[in-house]
Amino acid sequence: MTDLQRSASRAPTAGTAPGRRRPSGGGGRSWRQRFDNQLLPGLFLAPSALFIFGLTVWPVLQTFRMSFTSADLRSLMTGEYEFIGLENFVNIATDSHLRVVFLQTAIFGIACVLATMVLGMSVALLLNTRLRGHTMLGVLVMLPWAVPAVAGSIVWQWMFHDQYGIINWALASIGMVGFDGFPWFNNRYTAFFAIGMVVVWQGFPFVALCLLAGLKSVSGEVLEAAKIDGAGPWQTVRLIIMPILKPLILVLVVISTIWNFKIFDQVYVMTRGGPARATEVLAITTWREAFTQHDFGLAAALAVAMFVILAVITALYLWLIRDDEEFE
């Protein structure tokens, strides 16, 4: 928007310049030119701006407003809300369960980001070599990305099933008999491990693809020079490739962080936040408060809290991109 405004305001200076040479009778024309140059672009933009406003800004504003109310289903029906100030936010800050939810959302999110990046990088490096069948491998690697999150989660849930899951069967068959009937979803940590597997499995193809594109852009001359100077493969990756890809990696880390903080589908399908609320993450708690408790006020406050956290990360992202542009 700012760019457009800037160009719109710059344009008239050039357009009105000839008008100045004819001091008399130029008023109408200059008004029209001003309309053409200043207002018309705005009018053309208005419908889509309104659309974007209605779909993004308005709901966000509504959520902010609702977070200061004790909205329930009845208030949504009647449109009458009771404002309760910061009570919902005080609630979030003081409730011990909600504190745990924030903490485990953050830890789980960061763990998933790390795993996604490491796996993505490894796969990208593998795809970048001239292995036989690397095109085929590239296609296969992309497959998890093409599977809808819910479908993928259901499949993995079955694979982790204590009685009929292929994972317990496979682990038990190679001699780890402790995994026969192992209940992955009984315990917070093993359940998060299983959910994390799905999140990483679905997240790494995108990262791998982006990094592969980055790797392709690393000039062969640089690599050859490194080789001549006696750099081994590990040194090449650590000292040459990583620094060159640093801006890209940073951006990918930020994007993955945003995604992994919003995780909903995988947890909803695999544990619904159970057992005994042990695997609730922020998005699940928000859904729970809104749709099972009809406490839309608290749910809105949780959504606002998540919005603020993600806004900060996004700001960081935008700042990094700007840096990236300057770098290039």
Place this chain on the structure above:
Amino acid sequence: MRKRQRMTTPLALLAVMALVVACNGNGNGEEATAEAQEGDEITVWIMQPGSDEIEQLLEGYTEEFEEETGATVNLQFVPWAQAHDQFTTAIAAGETPDVAEMGTTWTAEFGDLGVFRSQEEPIADDDYVEAVVESGRLEGEALGLPWYAGARTLIYRSDVFDDLGIEPPATWDEFMEVGETIQNETDLFPFALNTSVHQYLPMVWHAGGEIAEEVEPGQWEARINEAEGVEAFDFYASLLRDHEFAPSGALNWNAGDARAAFFNDEAAMLIGLGIDISISEAENPDLEGNIGVAPNPEGPGGDNSPFAGGSHLVVFEDSEAPQTAQAFAEFLLEAERVSEFAEALGFFPGTIDGIEAMDLDDNQQALADALTEARTYPPHPAWGGFEGEELFVNAIQEIMQGSDAQEVLDRVAERMNEGFAD
């Protein structure tokens, strides 16, 4: 022969289906109460029954109604798992259907918002299964019309019991004995337990307690944390925690997982519905004739009441064609249709006549007997929220993982009283 129907509400777009199969008009012959107005258009949400045949049955009724009345019915199937969210969204947006199937424990919850039409003609208690009538009432006002119902009771492997020379357990003590015998003598788990609320909440009654009590009209108080409730929850939890009557993963099993363990020849007992028997026999034909039904084991309180769950039909207050909507609900509730539909689902009609009219085998008779004696949970608007937040599921899981039952249930009672007070 499929024809696509037009969806009227925006929310209907979210609902998955608006397809009508135009080939199952089997002409039941009965006349509808037919106050329906020709040219009216109504939207009906029915829970997805999980089988094409049953969907076609409903589509057949719909066609029949359309032919008889000249009204148009948009029949849409909503999956049970998404239904609560979808009703919430629809009510918030003021885009409700005209008629809907409602889970019996949700009728009071949504009814409290005044979205359902009051069923003016009083429902005679004797005509219907009591528990389902009770759950359809809110402070004396009938909101939900009992459609079909089922009671959970003890289902067991009769072949295994015969081989071991044991009888189905009649009391909790016998249940433990029988369980230990199965555990020692066979490679089966004694009991396919799961953490769905309908497994252990009725045990509070069996122990001689109450889940909650109506102290004054409309005013409820939790009783679940009294000694009987604590005993019941601790007993159920101990089956997994101390006695390993089921694999440890059962902590997270739902009714479907438990049923799978039963029909996959891994467990000898199950607390379930008629539909669990029909699905088990379909999945594992070896089980045909090898499944028995018995009343729930009696607890120390000398009670063994099952819980009756099922569905109501509700007519929405906002309906633009209330006459037609009401007529359609009554059309579905006519004896022949309701019996045919309930039987296809593996449930029973909500009417006593309907049940008596059915030709029942021994197992079905035992299930029907259980239903007429069944009870239901407090029909309070807050109840749906308790189930929705998995209040009781979380509690039993905590106790199974070693928490103190009294402490956990004190918290549950506190939360329930908060809900009752709102």
